[in-house]
Amino acid sequence: MSTATIARLLIVDDEAALMTALCKTLELEQYATTGFTSAREALEHLRHHRYDVLLTDLMMPEMDGITFLRSAQAIDPNLSVIMMTGHGTIDTAVKSLQSGALDYVLKPFRLDNLLSVMTRALAMRRLQVENRELQQRIQERSRELEASNAELESFSYSVSHDLRAPLRAIDGFATLFMHEYGSQVPQDGLDLLANVVAGTARMQRLIDDLLHLARFSRQPLDMHTVSMKDLVQRVMATLQHQWPGRARHVEIGELPDCCGDQSLLEHVLTNVLSNAFKFTATRDPARIEIGAYAEGAEQVYFVRDNGVGFDMKYADKLFGAFQRLHAESDFPGTGIGLSIVRRIILRHGGRVSVESRLQEGTTLYFSLPR
Ligand SMILES: Nc1ncnc2c1ncn2[C@@H]1O[C@H](COP(=O)(O)OP(=O)(O)O)[C@@H](O)[C@H]1O
Ligand SMILES: [Mg+2]
Numbered sequence: 001m002s003t004a005t006i007a008r009l010l011i012v013d014d015e016a017a018l019m020t021a022l023c024k025t026l027e028l029e030q031y032a033t034t035g036f037t038s039a040r041e042a043l044e045h046l047r048h049h050r051y052d053v054l055l056t057d058l059m060m061p062e063m064d065g066i067t068f069l070r071s072a073q074a075i076d077p078n079l080s081v082i083m084m085t086g087h088g089t090i091d092t093a094v095k096s097l098q099s100g101a102l103d104y105v106l107k108p109f110r111l112d113n114l115l116s117v118m119t120r121a122l123a124m125r126r127l128q129v130e131n132r133e134l135q136q137r138i139q140e141r142s143r144e145l146e147a148s149n150a151e152l153e154s155f156s157y158s159v160s161h162d163l164r165a166p167l168r169a170i171d172g173f174a175t176l177f178m179h180e181y182g183s184q185v186p187q188d189g190l191d192l193l194a195n196v197v198a199g200t201a202r203m204q205r206l207i208d209d210l211l212h213l214a215r216f217s218r219q220p221l222d223m224h225t226v227s228m229k230d231l232v233q234r235v236m237a238t239l240q241h242q243w244p245g246r247a248r249h250v251e252i253g254e255l256p257d258c259c260g261d262q263s264l265l266e267h268v269l270t271n272v273l274s275n276a277f278k279f280t281a282t283r284d285p286a287r288i289e290i291g292a293y294a295e296g297a298e299q300v301y302f303v304r305d306n307g308v309g310f311d312m313k314y315a316d317k318l319f320g321a322f323q324r325l326h327a328e329s330d331f332p333g334t335g336i337g338l339s340i341v342r343r344i345i346l347r348h349g350g351r352v353s354v355e356s357r358l359q360e361g362t363t364l365y366f367s368l369p370r
Contacts, residue, residue, distance in 0.1 A: 011026070019037055085105075216340055239274055273303060283306055290302070309362050321339040345367070
């Protein structure tokens with residue numbers, strides 16, 4: 001064993017002979033040992049030295065083993081503790097396990113017994129340390145990711161913002177040109193110009209959507225109890241108004257309240273429900289079902305339609321910005337809705353998913369922590 005991997009043991013027992021014997025025996029087993037007969041002195045020493053395992057007597061005149069254990073772990077939370085206890089005190093041994101000791105050995109013990117307990121304690125300690133390090137690394141990683149996300153967002157925000165002015169200029173000059181010189185331009189030329197104007201209008205919509213996405217990503221969450229039922233009914237009323245006329249069966253199931261940012265959740269519902277309206281445009285009657293169920297610590301809400309559906313092969317893509325599976329001429333849109341939905345739900349600590357069958361219908365799920 002190299003010096004770097006030698007395990008350091010702190011041994012505390014008020015019986016000096018036992019403590020010295022333990023230190024010597026365990027040294028022979030290639031452990032680095034330090035012994036104390038006083039719990040107070042051991043604690044003082046622990047403040048300035050690092051150990052892997054603390055092997056301590058449960059009954060000591062100066063301080064009982066459990067108080068000692070707690071104080072030691074307050075100094076070094078990674079310290080593994082093994083209690084040594086006499087036969088009569090098994091209850092206290094259980095209590096010491098409950099207080100954070102990893103294991104105990106009954107006195108008088110055999111060396112092989114002690115060694116196997118020791119090996120286990122060391123393995124446990126290594127796992128704990130590794131686990132803490134991993135968690136720390138994950139936290140650092142998430143902080144880095146958050147920072148680079150924020151950077152990307154502000155980049156896309158400022159790019160979108162800066163694109164607006166030149167776009168307005170193209171649109172303005174093209175329109176002006178048509179007005180001023182339209183009579184001198186042949187029809188083919190006018191058609192081309194009309195394409196330019198239509199193109200700028202679409203680009204304007206895309207930019208507005210990008211700005212929305214950026215806004216929904218940054219706007220602080222204003223968390224309250226939200227009545228999902230009221231919210232759905234309100235959004236439904238607006239959409240019925242926007243898409244009048246068609247035969248439509250709408251079924252709204254039990255919708256439990258949730259905790260969230262009401263105005264952001266309204267955008268979620270508006271996007272998801274307007275998709276259900278849009279992609280059932282060719283159905284007679286169109287069916288839309290809104291429901292909810294609990295799943296573990298989450299409340300899942302879903303919107304199901306009997307619309308045109310899509311091939312699940314592309315399902316992952318849909319939550320990315322500007323990803324669409326249907327032609328603009330059949331079903332108009334910019335493809336930003338579901339990425340807004342995803343962004344808002346992720347910010348609430350929830351998840352989104354979708355299930356669909358081509359020509360049969362689609363179900364969009366979003367969950368929120370309960
Ligand atoms: N209910 C649905 N039925 C069928 N396809 C859907 C449905 N919801 C979303 N999609 C598919 O996902 C794409 C992205 O949706 P979305 O981001 O809301 O953009 P948009 O509505 O502007 O097309 C849609 O273009 C469509 O191809
Ligand atoms: Mg949409």
